Amino acid sequence: MTDPLPEILAQCLDALEKGELTLADCLAQHPAHQAELAPLLAAALRLETAPRPRPAAAFRRNARIRLLNQMAAQVKSAPTQPPAPTRTQTLTLGLTRLLAALAVICVVLFAGGAISYTAANALPGDALYSAKLILEDLKLASASDAEDAILQTQFASNRLTEIQLLTVQGRYADIPAAVVRFEINVEGATLALTGVARNDSNATYTLIIQMQRSLSAQAEVLSNLLIVVPEQTRPAIERAILAAHIFSLGG
Amino acid sequence: MLPADLPESEIVARAVQGEVEAFGWLYDKYVEAIYVFIYYQVSDQAQAEDLTEVVFLKAFEKLPEFRTQKVMENFRAWVYRIARNLVIDTYRTQKTTVALDPDLPLTSEEPPPENALQLQQDYQQARALIDQLEPQFRQVMILRFINHLSYQEIAQAMDIKENYVRVLQHRALKKLRAQMETETLPVK
Numbered sequence A: 001m002t003d004p005l006p007e008i009l010a011q012c013l014d015a016l017e018k019g020e021l022t023l024a025d026c027l028a029q030h031p032a033h034q035a036e037l038a039p040l041l042a043a044a045l046r047l048e049t050a051p052r053p054r055p056a057a058a059f060r061r062n063a064r065i066r067l068l069n070q071m072a073a074q075v076k077s078a079p080t081q082p083p084a085p086t087r088t089q090t091l092t093l094g095l096t097r098l099l100a101a102l103a104v105i106c107v108v109l110f111a112g113g114a115i116s117y118t119a120a121n122a123l124p125g126d127a128l129y130s131a132k133l134i135l136e137d138l139k140l141a142s143a144s145d146a147e148d149a150i151l152q153t154q155f156a157s158n159r160l161t162e163i164q165l166l167t168v169q170g171r172y173a174d175i176p177a178a179v180v181r182f183e184i185n186v187e188g189a190t191l192a193l194t195g196v197a198r199n200d201s202n203a204t205y206t207l208i209i210q211m212q213r214s215l216s217a218q219a220e221v222l223s224n225l226l227i228v229v230p231e232q233t234r235p236a237i238e239r240a241i242l243a244a245h246i247f248s249l250g251g
Numbered sequence B: 001m002l003p004a005d006l007p008e009s010e011i012v013a014r015a016v017q018g019e020v021e022a023f024g025w026l027y028d029k030y031v032e033a034i035y036v037f038i039y040y041q042v043s044d045q046a047q048a049e050d051l052t053e054v055v056f057l058k059a060f061e062k063l064p065e066f067r068t069q070k071v072m073e074n075f076r077a078w079v080y081r082i083a084r085n086l087v088i089d090t091y092r093t094q095k096t097t098v099a100l101d102p103d104l105p106l107t108s109e110e111p112p113p114e115n116a117l118q119l120q121q122d123y124q125q126a127r128a129l130i131d132q133l134e135p136q137f138r139q140v141m142i143l144r145f146i147n148h149l150s151y152q153e154i155a156q157a158m159d160i161k162e163n164y165v166r167v168l169q170h171r172a173l174k175k176l177r178a179q180m181e182t183e184t185l186p187v188k
Helices: A005-017 A023-029 A031-048 A057-076 A087-110 A114-120 A129-141 A145-169 A172-199 A201-225 A231-248 B008-016 B020-042 B045-068 B075-094 B116-131 B135-146 B151-158 B162-182
Strands: none
Touching: A005 A023, A005 A031, A005 B162, A023 A031, A031 B116, A031 B135, A031 B162, A057 A129, A057 A172, A057 B020, A057 B045, A114 A129, A129 A145, A145 A172, A145 A201, A145 A231, A172 A201, A172 A231, A172 B020, A201 A231, B008 B020, B008 B045, B020 B045, B020 B075, B020 B116, B020 B135, B045 B075, B075 B135, B075 B151, B116 B135, B116 B162, B135 B151, B135 B162, B151 B162
């Protein structure tokens, strides 16, 4: 015969969790199993009260950036994407990127700023565009929540400028990649604002106003682009406008 | 940015279609819980962070599989299953037990709570108890009482029958109780 205790125990735990019964009620309902049930319920309640460690905010933020960057890269690239790196791999990758970024910085320093100018003005699809994104990620890695929100808004503005330039140059195929990055930056700014809001509501208000103004102005420019881009590019532009509008309206 | 009243199933569907924002929403919702689940098993903050990130990378890679599954599980149970398998693989590879992390990690950008010392002690006691259980018992205890998954979700996450979850819960609590008595740990 099957032992009924696992089922009785589960029923009692469910009822306790939902607040439908007290511990005494549960025991009273099962007098034949009281002696066995009581210590088990006590052990369960002991675990229920165990603390829940929280991941560091910096980890949450940086992992999110890495993850969404990975996704954005996949959206941009061909269907066959190499496996996503683990963070251990990413650490190596990060070191490589750091060295690459440092190399870029060194070259920039020694080349009289010519390459710096080129990287800063690189567009999706350009060889130096990844260097531009790496430099942005490096800035974010050491930023506080407030700095993060400001930087992400600046980067979002950069993306919108890139979309405008790509449109002017007729490079419509590269626009979706910029839109995805734009959404990541707006999301990142929103997340960072949540962190700021926990500590300083006044600072949050000021930041939100600044970000709303910036994104609202950019959204207006993008709206004008809708009439000049080809039909297949419009959905991507509309997504960017929607993201900017939702935020500028207090989303 | 997503509409506030959008059901999770719709957000999952959007993530499956490659919508970055939708996946970001799912990450924000589950990252903390997955971290807790992993942390209670590996005992090391850096390793728990690494594995948590890998869980979401794997989830992202496997999203197309989630869509094609005949029986649509809930996303939460599905992500926990990825986390569980990853922890098992990690243990299998390392074949060692990691020492207990002496400190309960608090977020680096938040001040420590006033009762930090008490939290620390509670955490260490809970960890010490759970750590002595066999892996399957340990997982059921964490999923049920720390992460508050339903029996159905635990069954999906552990790839076992729902009835068996209840049996495991019973056995694990018996063992836990026995440990508590021998170690005279406080019972609340």
